[in-house]
Amino acid sequence: MAAKLPKQPTLRTISELSGLAIPTVSRALNNAPDIGAKTKSRVHQIARDIGYVPNRAGLRLRTGKTNVISLVLGTDNEVTDHTGQLVSSIARALRDTRYHMIVTPYFPQEDPLRPVRYIVETRSADAVILNRIETVDARIDYLTERGFPFVTYGRTDACAGQPFFDFDNMSFGRIAAQTLIRAGRRRIALLAPPLQQSYAQHMLTGAQAVLNGAGLSLDVIAGINSDDAGHVLRDGVAGYLGRMPQTDGLICPSTTAAIAAVVGCERQGRVIGETVDVFAKEAIPFLEYFRPQLKSVIEDVAEAGTFLARAAIQAIEQPDLPPLQRLVEAKPIGDPTGYTNTGQQSHR
Amino acid sequence: MAAKLPKQPTLRTISELSGLAIPTVSRALNNAPDIGAKTKSRVHQIARDIGYVPNRAGLRLRTGKTNVISLVLGTDNEVTDHTGQLVSSIARALRDTRYHMIVTPYFPQEDPLRPVRYIVETRSADAVILNRIETVDARIDYLTERGFPFVTYGRTDACAGQPFFDFDNMSFGRIAAQTLIRAGRRRIALLAPPLQQSYAQHMLTGAQAVLNGAGLSLDVIAGINSDDAGHVLRDGVAGYLGRMPQTDGLICPSTTAAIAAVVGCERQGRVIGETVDVFAKEAIPFLEYFRPQLKSVIEDVAEAGTFLARAAIQAIEQPDLPPLQRLVEAKPIGDPTGYTNTGQQSHR
């Protein structure tokens, strides 16, 4: 049944074909200075002809380098939103490099340090990419102490000299607050992410700054957070609006949370765009098709993935260069220059 | 700066601690029959004490087994829908096994055989998991010929003796058609996935069977397919409704496609639930919160991922067992026994 797989060529194959010793072949392929130019080109030619690809296990065993980058993925009970985009874009960016991406998930109730410790202790990757960064994040201290390369999707408070990609959630908070204020909203609540995560703080700070500047204050919906399941959010928002009927603006930190919140609003007889406005983040590219249309900003998650991959490689290969860091401003949908979302058509 | 990483214990460490030869330690840990019971338990104890974990590179080099399962992921230009759930659920299912998951993406315009060939030729995984299965799929022939373990998310026509997980899209097609017919719809169109993919055919067949049985026929919207970007779908559906104004029912094979289609309908002045009904698949768990509410069935993608992981491991480790196969019936939302979607509240 199973046809035998033909053996993959190794350095030994090239050695036999060329009459050179194995280490010579190795050094030729690695462009070592003590190999003659003629020999090098001959070896390279043979390697190309027979389709030589270095054996990963041999390489890894000898050098200790794994040529693997691990995406340590905090996941919700209901995984959605932008996870797929993040994974695909990182994997794509690594496609034509020597690196493979492995995905190491952990559960919400678990110690986030566990997968990181495992990877470092067993040397199962050359670098890790972390998401769900907390304001004070034990993983980052752990990795920094050990000099293990990493990149974060999000920042800590003391985002010292570490490579990161982050969407500027402070600017998201500001834009959200400004947009809602301009729409005449006065009592605005935030459906916050878990507050230990730094982007929650950024968002909060940004929105508060604008609201305080306008003589208003920001409410935070307690008891639920944006990571909860859809029905929890829906019910939580409905309950909140019942208790705080004067609320007329909602800021939601994710597309799915916003959609659930909309249903919560409607449960309370609210009409989006009339008795309440919802401001959301579009991390999955179809919020603009959602009805009723929400005010929102776009986040291009694929851009994040591409950058994270590049930054991880640099952290591995050029640890002495200044770390790659990128902070991306929030971009409002529909009106790149201003803060209002005109949309293509109104709801009804 | 970088604190030196402490060396990981190896067989040699245990060998020195126990005074046994390295191969003895190896055989003891692998429960070989020619090692004494006392010795075995002593070795296991030491291994546990010092936290021994076999070195993957050494293992891989010696045995040829990679302990890696590769998810070969066909991606859209706009990756969304259930990719994130699929990735996370597979990775989760592999968490407490010896296997790591690497993600190998390929682009829509690329040869889908390429990544598969790469994996097989370089032996970079012990098994692959494939999605986007076509009715006649070159990758499957390739893998079968070579006896390389694989699992498919979807089926070929000749789904011979291969392990697979599939949602029964024929039953989806039937339920969709039945639901729309019962809602009084008479002119029903399918926003089809690319027709070379087998689930598109299944869906088509299922819907056609029911419609033909009722003396109706199924239209297929030409020129666009459900993988296209949101605005393409929106415009495509709007254009179609312009040309075929008698259309009163739409079947959409994904959540995002459905949402875009709804906007296309509204563009043409249609009112969902009144002048047109949209039937969709809920592969991301918030379609039920979408307004206007659509008629739909649920697919639990995490279930697929878990099963695919298990099936892949069995294909690797017990190739002689009958392959794991699962076909999951479509489950209508809101009414598990019938075909109508009552929803929790109507739109407006």
Next chain:
DNA sequence: AGGCAAAACTATAACGATATAGTTTTTGCG
């Protein structure tokens, strides 16, 4: 006690790569 098989262990080699030290060949120069 002697013999002999079974049990329990060890020695060696190998997977595919590279680092280090050593050897041969070429080159340059007086």
Next chain:
DNA sequence: CGCAAAAACTATATCGTTATAGTTTTGCCT
């Protein structure tokens, strides 16, 4: 031409694991 230095290559060891063949020890039976 001879000799030292540079250039170009080779030999050997090693990373951590396991397969194979070989050796020692134990236990049993007569």
